[in-house]
Amino acid sequence: MGSTGASSGRRSTESRDRDSEGRARNARPRDGLGRPLPYGADGVSRQPEGVARTPEETVTEAQALLDAGKPFHAHEVFEDAWKSGPEDERALWRGLAQLAVGLTHAARGNVTGGPRLLRRGAEAVQGWAAEHGKPQPYGMDLAWLVSWARDLADEVERGERDAGTVDAGARAPRLRGA
Template identity: 70%
Template sequence: MSSAPGPYERGRERDRDEEGRARNQRPRDGLGRPLPYDADGVPRQPEGVVRAPEESVAEAQALLDAGRPFHAHEVFEDAWKSGPDAERDLWKGLAQLAVGLTHSARGNTTGGARLLLRGAVAVSDWSTRTGQDRPYGIDVAAVVTWAETLAERLGREGATVDAVDAATHAPRLRGDTRE
């Protein structure tokens, strides 16, 4: 147990947003892990941003490519909270995929594999239910295959995998290949 004083014992006010809701303003690393208050972190993804669906896909892909799946999850979460109810399961499934990659990159490969599979099922079920296989350019079949393949690898290699590199293992949401 650490004997260092906590943020409130050092005279810090509780982190709150404009509406008074508690928010943790600690800096975070590229995988969303909290850092000490005085550390330099990566820029945080703003919450509650309403984007056009195509913008959400492009922003999330850029964050995934940069090895920041936790931040991509925030973009997908905004889309699921601000978008139409009929698309909620699509965006929620994509957020689960990003969180699965986050956990895998943090070294929680068992939990990561489970979330990858849960997200793959959610996205696939949504696609089957709606008959849409390329919503906003997202190649559902390719994303599901990516998630299942990575989850299988994590399950097969188990304890021998410490973590995966998030940027190297990022999905291609639109199914295009890396250059």
């Protein structure tokens, strides 16, 4: 009895999700923390990719998503700024994206990856501010963000937050300070 592959649980290459240019795109629905859900499940709307925003629009939209407990989605907004913004600001936006992903992982219960990404993002943001002499670009309080990220990373590692109990909305940083 040969296998037809129909019961392998994987979608065939012919039915993989592709964009109009043929690039792979996963159309599976996602939850509020970006985790994939089964096809057909109700998920949270995704952030559109490749949107050019002003820095102020980026900060405002990312803050709204963080406040709503959607740090994965905020990361995508920061990623757009990192990929489309001025070259000299890319490290800033990449660091902010890492902070959002770190919060995402901490909220998912990843007690290793969450703190690691929070610290990596904090280091990037702090380094960018030091290099450019701009501790508050676009009204953001980078020193406060660095402190927030390091404190949360420490809490998660010390077990002050049980795996999976970091409430992303309640622990969302205030990009423009406390």
